[in-house]
Structures are given as structure tokens and as C-alpha cells.
Amino acid sequence: MTIRHASYFAIMAVLLVLVGWLQSWSVAMGLVNMCLISAIMALGVNIQWGYAGLFSVGTMGFVALGGLGVVLTSMPPVRDAWSAGGVGVLAGLAVGVLAIIAAVQVYRRMQKGWLRAAVLLVVIVGGFFAFRAVMDPAVDAIEGTNTAVAGYLGGAGMPVILSWLVGGLLAAGAAWVIGKVSLGLRSDYLAIATLGIAETIIAVIKNEDWLSRGVRNVNGLPRPLVVPYEVNLQSNPEFIAWAQYFGFDAVEASSLFVKLCYALLFVVVLAIIMWLSERAWNSPWGRMMRAIRDNETAARAMGKNVTKRHLQVFILGSAVCGIAGAMLTTLDGLFTPGTYQPLRFTFLIWVMVIVGGSGNNWGAVLGGFLIWFLWVEVEPIGLWLIQTLTDTMPDDSAIRAHLLESAAHMRLMTMGIILLLVLRFAPRGLIPEK
Amino acid sequence: MEILNALVLLANFVLIPAISYGSQLALGALGITLIYGILRFSHFAHGDVMAFGTMLVILVTWALQSAGVSIDPLPTALLALPIGIIGTAILLLGTDRVVYRFYRKVRAAPIVVVMASLGVMFVVNGLVRFVIGPNDQNFADGARFLFTVREFRNYTGLDEGLGIRYSQMITVAITALVVAALFWFLNRTRTGKSMRAYSDNEDLALLSGINPERVVTVTWLVVAVLVTVAGTLYGLDKSFKPFTYFQLLLPMFAAAILGGLGNPLGALAGAFVIALSEVGVTYAFRKFFQYLLPESLEPNSLMQLLSTDYKFAVSFVLLVLVLLFRPTGLFKGQSV
Numbered sequence: 149m150t151i152r153h154a155s156y157f158a159i160m161a162v163l164l165v166l167v168g169w170l171q172s173w174s175v176a177m178g179l180v181n182m183c184l185i186s187a188i189m190a191l192g193v194n195i196q197w198g199y200a201g202l203f204s205v206g207t208m209g210f211v212a213l214g215g216l217g218v219v220l221t222s223m224p225p226v227r228d229a230w231s232a233g234g235v236g237v238l239a240g241l242a243v244g245v246l247a248i249i250a251a252v253q254v255y256r257r258m259q260k261g262w263l264r265a266a267v268l269l270v271v272i273v274g275g276f277f278a279f280r281a282v283m284d285p286a287v288d289a290i291e292g293t294n295t296a297v298a299g300y301l302g303g304a305g306m307p308v309i310l311s312w313l314v315g316g317l318l319a320a321g322a323a324w325v326i327g328k329v330s331l332g333l334r335s336d337y338l339a340i341a342t343l344g345i346a347e348t349i350i351a352v353i354k355n356e357d358w359l360s361r362g363v364r365n366v367n368g369l370p371r372p373l374v375v376p377y378e379v380n381l382q383s384n385p386e387f388i389a390w391a392q393y394f395g396f397d398a399v400e401a402s403s404l405f406v407k408l409c410y411a412l413l414f415v416v417v418l419a420i421i422m423w424l425s426e427r428a429w430n431s432p433w434g435r436m437m438r439a440i441r442d443n444e445t446a447a448r449a450m451g452k453n454v455t456k457r458h459l460q461v462f463i464l465g466s467a468v469c470g471i472a473g474a475m476l477t478t479l480d481g482l483f484t485p486g487t488y489q490p491l492r493f494t495f496l497i498w499v500m501v502i503v504g505g506s507g508n509n510w511g512a513v514l515g516g517f518l519i520w521f522l523w524v525e526v527e528p529i530g531l532w533l534i535q536t537l538t539d540t541m542p543d544d545s546a547i548r549a550h551l552l553e554s555a556a557h558m559r560l561m562t563m564g565i566i567l568l569l570v571l572r573f574a575p576r577g578l579i580p581e582k
Numbered sequence: 583m584e585i586l587n588a589l590v591l592l593a594n595f596v597l598i599p600a601i602s603y604g605s606q607l608a609l610g611a612l613g614i615t616l617i618y619g620i621l622r623f624s625h626f627a628h629g630d631v632m633a634f635g636t637m638l639v640i641l642v643t644w645a646l647q648s649a650g651v652s653i654d655p656l657p658t659a660l661l662a663l664p665i666g667i668i669g670t671a672i673l674l675l676g677t678d679r680v681v682y683r684f685y686r687k688v689r690a691a692p693i694v695v696v697m698a699s700l701g702v703m704f705v706v707n708g709l710v711r712f713v714i715g716p717n718d719q720n721f722a723d724g725a726r727f728l729f730t731v732r733e734f735r736n737y738t739g740l741d742e743g744l745g746i747r748y749s750q751m752i753t754v755a756i757t758a759l760v761v762a763a764l765f766w767f768l769n770r771t772r773t774g775k776s777m778r779a780y781s782d783n784e785d786l787a788l789l790s791g792i793n794p795e796r797v798v799t800v801t802w803l804v805v806a807v808l809v810t811v812a813g814t815l816y817g818l819d820k821s822f823k824p825f826t827y828f829q830l831l832l833p834m835f836a837a838a839i840l841g842g843l844g845n846p847l848g849a850l851a852g853a854f855v856i857a858l859s860e861v862g863v864t865y866a867f868r869k870f871f872q873y874l875l876p877e878s879l880e881p882n883s884l885m886q887l888l889s890t891d892y893k894f895a896v897s898f899v900l901l902v903l904v905l906l907f908r909p910t911g912l913f914k915g916q917s918v
Contacts, residue, residue: 203693276887284883329902335693336624337905340835344898347832355891491707491828495700502697557711564704568681571698 153510153579160517167525174400177407179524184414185476187516190500191421191509192468197498198507198581199434200461201441203335206326206342208493209349210319210466212485214473216353217315219366219483223303229290229358230301236286237301237358243282247275290358300361309372312417312474319470320463322349327459346494353485366483375409378402410479417475418513421468425509437461438507469497491560496523499567505577514579522566523559530558583740588873590742594731596858596865602750602819604857605757609812610830611837611849612764613805619781619844620801621682623695627703628809628834633710633827634673635810636817639666640714640721647723655725655748659814666814671806677702678802686798703828710824719822724748742873749819760811761850764804768846773800781844829894833860836897840904842911851912856897864890 164183168176189207196202251271258264291299322345330341353360360366371377381387381402391401428434440447440454448454477483496519504515534555538548570577610632617625642662652658681702685695728751731743768774773796780787780797788794813827820826837856841848867885875881888895904911 201693203696329906333905333909336696337839337909339624339696340832340839341898341902341905344832344836344894344901347829347894348892348898351891351895355889489825491704495704498697498700499704554712554715557708557716560704560708560711562708564701564706564708567701567704568698571694571701572681572684575694 153514156514156578157517160514160521163521171528172400174403174407177404177411179521181407181410181414181479182524183517183520184411184418185472185479186497186500186520187513188414188418188421188472188475189469189497190504190512190516191418191425192465192472193497193501194465194504194506194509194512195425195468196462196465197501198509198512199429199437199441199465200458201335202331202458202462202465203339204342204462204465205339205490205494205498206346206349206466207469207497208488208490209342209346210323210469211473211476211493212346212350212353212488213318213322214312214315214470214475215477215483215485216360217318217470217474218308218311218369218477219360220303220318221306221311221314222308222370223366224305226293226298226300226302228293229298232293233286233289233358234301236282237290240279240283240286243275244279247271247279250275287356287358298361299364300358300366307373308370308478309413311478312471315474315477316467316471319473320467323463323466324459327462331458331462332455343490343494346490350485350488353488360483360485363486365485367481369478369481369483371481372413372478374413375406378406381405414475417471421471422509422513429509496563499563501577503566503570503577505579505581507581508577508579511577511579511581515577518578519563519566522562526559526562527556530562531555584873587740587742588870590734590740590744591870591873594742594744596861598744598746598750600858600861601854602753602815603861604854605753606812606816606819607830607833607837607857608850608853609757609760609808609815610834611841611853612761612846613808613812614834614838615841615844615846615849616801616805616808618838620777620797621686621695623692623699624835626696626699626831627677627706629828629831630703630706630710630824631670631674632809632813632816632830633822633824634706635666635670635806636813636822636827637710637714637824638669639663639810639814640719640817640822642666643721652723654723656752657722657724657748657818659721659723659818660752663810663814667807667810670810671803673706674802674806675799678798707824707828714824716824719817721822722749722818747819749815753815753819756811756815760808764808764846767804773797777801832894833857833897836901839901840911842913845911845913848911848913855912856900859900860893860896863887863896864893 164176164180167179189211192210193204193207196204251268254264254268254271258267290301293299326342326345330338330345333341354362356362357364378399382398387402387405388398391398394401396404436447436452437457439450440452440457444454500515500519501512502515503519504513505511531552534551538545538551541548610628614625614628617623617628639659639662642665643657643659646652646658646661651661653661681698682695685698725748728746728748729737731745733743734745735741735743766774768778776787776792777797777800779790780792780794784794787797813822816822816827816830833856834853837852838849839852840855841850841852865886868881868883871881871885
């Protein structure tokens with residue numbers, strides 16, 4: 149890293165300190181947390197795009213799966229729901245998997261022709277109805293038990309920190325299935341396919357209430373053990389004395405302290421992922437990936453298994469996105485499937501990678517920080533700008549009211565303009581690939 | 583009689599909605615396929631440009647409505663359509679000039695142009711939300727029904743009714759008109775032929791003296807017409823919401839790929855396949871089978887294959903199946 153690149157990070161730090169100074173330290177700390185998570189997501193996308201040149205726009209789906217991982221790991225199991233329909237759901241899922249395996253076997257083993265098509269159709273349609281027949285009553289039973297507070301199977305009741313791994317594994321598993329199906333397609337076909345996958349994953353999470361409570365959300369996710377609760381801090385005389393020593397009141401100090409704890413955890417995760425990514429980038433494996441990215445045909449001629457390597461790197465990148473998604477849900481303390489939107493969770497991450505510098509891990513981290521910072525701060529800046537510009541208009545002016553109301557949408561435009569400018573004038577990003 | 587009832591039921595809840603939805607998708611998918619064939623990239627901003635065109639139409643419609651202009655029973659939006667098309671054409675040509683032309687000149691990889699279209703997507707999306715806001719807008723006026731379910735029942739004496747809304751009829755009629763004009767243009771006129779030549783073999787077309795910039799300009803103009811009409815029809819039929827239009831990207835792309843990217847006829851067929859499967863898979867067939875089956879066999883479940891929220895999954899699954907088994911689409915498309 150040159151001095152110039154280090155200075156970008158220094159500028160970023162100054163910007164964050166400025167926010168703390170001008171707005172509030174709590175806001176600045178919240179920003180830092182989200183910046184760290186965004187940086188990890190950007191690293192995940194960079195692994196797919198920067199290392200291997202895979203254009204996947206399904207990030208949102210993997211992030212959401214990471215969030216689901218938190219629910220499945222950390223919430224206490226709902227015993228009534230398990231006894232009402234747990235076995236049925238498991239049996240139903242088993243039927244579904246068996247039907248798919250049977251269909252694949254039929255397709256592979258039988259001779260091509262109308263007979264195979266007919267058998268395949270029978271297996272798939274029959275399998276689907278058998279799946280629904282086993283699954284539906286169990287799902288109804290689960291969703292019927294104590295709907296107001298539960299109505300789902302709950303999780304495993306394990307420490308929430310484990311869920312970050314589980315989230316990554318869930319995303320990796322989904323990526324394996326998806327990669328098997330859609331890798332090896334042309335570059336922009338992969339994009340459309342992954343766009344569809346993300347929507348499908350969200351649809352499943354929103355709909356399968358027995359699994360994730362769907363749009364009724366899961367509240368009150370536990371915190372990692374090292375992160376205290378604000379209420380406990382505020383009633384702790386030692387903490388209050390400590391806060392007063394630094395000149396904060398107890399409420400503000402407690403929220404700041406909690407965010408600081410999260411930030412430390414996130415920094416550890418980011419550091420580990422960063423270290424692994426850099427190691428991978430500089431290893432023979434990383435060189436092979438770049439060779440495949442830059443000239444697939446030549447790499448294939450050298451005996452590299454391109455499809456397999458693509459699958460590998462797709463899974464790795466998705467797993468990193470899943471980890472980031474799990475961290476995000478842990479930070480929020482609630483899982484809200486309705487809030488996953490492709491603009492925010494897929495395309496914004498892409499802007500981070502492109503602006504930061506694709507093919508450079510430090511670039512991806514910088515992009516994650518910078519773009520998230522702008523995404524949040526453009527709104528107040530835009531509002532201030534419009535207020536200043538329309539200051540001469542009368543207070544009851546309809547145009548002024550509309551403009552002020554619409555200022556929030558300025559950030560979409562800003563992101564687009566930044567992306568277009570970077571693509572045009574600095575296509576290698578702020579910190580280019582070495 | 584039972585069979586007739588079942589068929590009317592199916593027509594009312596599956597066929598007619600699917601045909602009008604399919605027509606709207608078809609116009610969008612045709613635009614995607616044309617851009618892919620001639621400019622050779624996947625236009626990710628398509629859904630948002632559609633929202634932009636529709637927004638212009640809505641604004642002009644509101645102006646006309648407050649001026650008291652009306653062509654009852656047809657919706658006023660049809661009068662506003664030409665202005666919307668002109669505005670969208672200006673937007674598309676403007677983005678081409680500012681964004682895409684540069685990448686054409688340096689012969690950038692298609693994936694870079696796709697990224698640029700992501701940038702355009704953000705900007706246009708922000709623009710639409712900035713002007714009209716992110717909420718639902720209703721701009722349909724004029725008569726609602728050609729004939730209602732009750733009128734149909736009284737007239738035919740069947741138990742089940744069939745209603746046709748004006749928006750559905752207009753959708754089908756206008757789509758037929760636009761598609762016919764498009765195919766006439768592509769197959770019969772000199773400009774259309776040069777577009778197809780350019781799409782088939784760029785170098786050969788250049789050698790025969792076809793001006794690429796002119797072909798590109800004409801393509802954007804055609805796309806402006808297609809996209810604005812599609813968006814307006816969708817908005818009249820359902821309602822206008824920027825985010826919904828953005829989400830239409832997936833079924834539109836699925837339709838274009840299903841039929842073979844770069845193949846207009848394929849896009850048309852693909853759109854109807856997607857629409858019919860989306861509506862069919864999420865429709866509860868219980869009543870339909872109650873008419874057809876003897877009482878002892880009547881189903882007691884809803885007979886709904888998937889809940890309505892899975893409609894995006896439908897286009898995705900169809901897309902994957904086609905890509906797995908026929909990567910160039912049902913009709914032969916380009917595979918660059």
C-alpha cells in the first residue's frame with residue numbers, strides 16, 4: 149500500500165470523526181459499525197468479481213440467508229411447535245430432496261426420448277404433490293401454535309456469535325446449489341440467474357413462516373456475550389461514574405459503549421477475513437484465479453478446471469456475504485425479511501467494489517467505508533442543500549415542500565453518478581489492482 | 583354446463599389476466615432483446631426507464647385531467663402517451679450520448695457496459711422517486727369494464743362470470759398494434775433491415791455501408807416507444823409504483839432469454855409463457871376442479887401450487903430450466 153492509498157483511509161477516518169464532532173458520537177459509531185459490515189460484504193463481492201470475474205448480482209439473497217442463520221442459531225427452540233409439526237416438516241423436506249435426487253437420476257440413467265420425459269414429469273409432479281401432502285399439515289400445525297409470539301420452529305438456542313459461522317455456511321450451501329446450476333453460463337446470463345435467485349430466496353424467507361416467521365419478523369435476537377445491554381449499563385454506578393469522568397451522560401455513554409463493543413467484534417472478523425483474502429490473493433491459487441479471469445481459454449488449455457474453480461470462488465464469496473449478513477442481523481437485533489431490497493443489498497455493494505477498486509481487497513474495504521458513508525450522509529447534506537437553495541421560496545410553497553420531501557431520494561442519484569464517473573474516468577477504482 | 587363453467591372460470595382468473603400481463607411483459611422483453619441484439623449488452627436500467635416513461639405519461643395525464651380533457655370511455659393516459667414517448671426517447675438518447683457511446687467507441691467488454699447500465703439504473707430510479715415519490719399512483723380513468731362479471735352471468739345464464747376490463751382490452755389491442763408495426767418495421771423497411779443486418783453480423787454490416795450510429799439511434803427510439811407503452815399499459819392495468827417496475831426487470835429478462843436473446847419473436851413467445859406460468863402456478867384451482875370432477879373426488883385443499891409471493895420464483899425456475907437445457911432459448915437467439 150502506498151502513501152497515497154493510506155491517505156485515503158486517513159481521509160475516511162477524518163470524515164467519520166467530523167460526523168462525530170458535528171452530528172453526534174453515537175451516530176458516528178453507528179456509521180463505523182455499518183461501514184465495517186459493508187466492507188466485509190464488499191470483500192465477498194470482490195472475491196467473486198475481482199478474483200474470478202464472476203458477475204453475480206445475488207448478494208442480497210446470501211446476506212438474507214446470513215440473517216436467517218442468526219434466527220436459526222440463536223433463538224430458543226419453540227418446543228410446542230416442534231412437537232406439533234417438527235417431524236412432519238423434516239419428513240416433508242426429506243421427501244422433497246428425495247424427489248429431486250430421483251429426478252436427477254432418471255435424467256442421467258435413462259436414454260434420451262419421450263419415455264424419459266414422461267418418467268421425469270411423473271417423478272417431478274408426483275414428488276411435488278407428495279412433498280406438499282406431507283409438508284402442508286405440519287406447516288399449518290406449526291404456524292397455528294402460539295401465532296402471536298411464535299408460530300415458527302425457533303432456533304437452536306446457541307450463542308449468537310456461532311450464528312456468524314452458520315450464516316456463512318448457509319450462504320455457502322445455497323451458493324453450491326446455485327453455482328452447480330448456473331455457473332458455466334455466459335457472463336450476463338449468470339447475472340440474470342443470480343438476480344432471480346436472490347428474489348427467490350427472499351420470497352422463501354418471507355413466505356415460509358414456519359422457518360423464519362416471515363414478514364411478522366423475529367424480534368429480540370440475543371446479543372453476543374461480550375456486548376452488554378444499555379439498561380444494565382445505565383444502572384451500573386461504576387459505569388455512570390466512568391461516563392461522567394469523560395463528560396457524557398449515562399444514556400449516551402451506554403449506547404456509545406455498546407456500539408464500541410460491536411465495532412471491536414466486527415474489526416476482529418474483518419481482520420481475519422482480510423488476512424485470509426490477502427493470503428489467498430498472493431497464493432498460487434490466487435494467481436490461477438487471475439489467470440482464469442483474464443483468459444479462460446488459455447487457463448483451460450493449461451489444464452485448469454475452470455468450472456470447478458468458478459464454483460469454488462462463488463461459494464467462498466457468497467459465504468463471506470453470508471457472514472456479513474449474519475453480523476448485520478445481530479447488530480440490528482431483529483430479523484426483518486421485508487427490508488431486503490436489491491438496490492441496497494446487491495447493487496450498492498457493487499458500487500462499493502467498483503469505486504474502491506475491483507481486484508484489490510484494500511480497495512474493497514475502502515469502497516465499503518466510503519460508499520456507506522455517502523449513502524447515509526448524502527441525505528442530510530441533500531436536505532441542507534435544498535433548504536438553502538429554496539430558502540427564498542415562501543414557507544407554504546408546494547414545490548419547496550415536495551423538494552424537501554424528496555431529498556431522501558437524492559442518494560440513489562448520487563450513487564449512480566459516482567458509479568458512472570468512476571467507470572468512465574477511473575475504471576480501476578480508487579485503489580487499483582496491483 | 584359444468585365444463586363451460588369451469589372454462590369461464592379459468593378464462594376469468596387465469597387466461598385473461600395472463601394475456602394482458604403477458605402483453606405488457608412482451609413489450610418490455612422486446613426492448614431488452616433489441617438492445618441486446620444491436621448494442622450487445624444486457625440493459626439493467628430497463629425497468630427504471632419504463633418507470634420514467636410511465637411517470638411522464640402520468641404527469642401529462644394529470645395535467646390533461648385538470649384541464650378537463652377526456653376521451654371517455656378510453657383512459658386519458660392514451661392521449662398523454664406520445665409526450666411520454668418523446669420524453670423517454672430524449673432520456674435514452676441522452677444516456678447513450680453521455681454514457682454508452684464512450685464504451686462503444688473504446689470497444690469495452692460487454693460486462694463493463696452492463697455496469698454502466700447499473701449506474702444509469704440508479705440515476706433514473708432516483709430521478710423517478712425524486713419527481714413522483716416512491717408511492718402508488720393511480721392514473722386510470724374512463725370506463726372500468728367492457729362488461730362485468732354480473733352482466734356476463736345474466737346474459738349467458740352460467741353460474742360463473744367473465745369480466746373484461748377496458749385496461750385489459752386496450753393492453754391487448756395496443757400490444758398487437760405495436761408488435762405488428764415493429765415486425766413490419768424490422769422486416770420491410772430499409773432501416774429495419776439494416777438493424778437486423780447489424781445485429782446478425784456487425785462487420786459485414788459496416789462493410790456494406792450501414793451507419794452504426796444511426797442504427798443505434800433508431801434502436802433507442804424504438805425502445806423508447808416499447809418501454810413507455812409497456813409501462814403505461816402496466817400502470818393502467820395494475821398501478822404505478824417505481825419499485826414494482828424495477829422488479830419487472832426479472833420477468834422481462836426471463837422472457838427475453840426464454841425466447842432467445844436478440845430474437846424478437848422469441849421475446850414475444852417467452853413473455854406469454856412466463857405470464858401464463860406465473861398466473862397459473864399461483865392460482866387456486868379448487869373451484870375449477872369442483873366443476874369438473876364428480877362430487878366424491880372433489881379436492882378439499884385450495885389446489886394452489888404455490889402462494890402468490892412466489893411469482894418471481896416462477897420466472898427464475900423457467901429461466902434456469904431453459905438455460906440448462908437450451909442455452910440459446912426456445913427460438914434460436916444469439917449466444918455471444
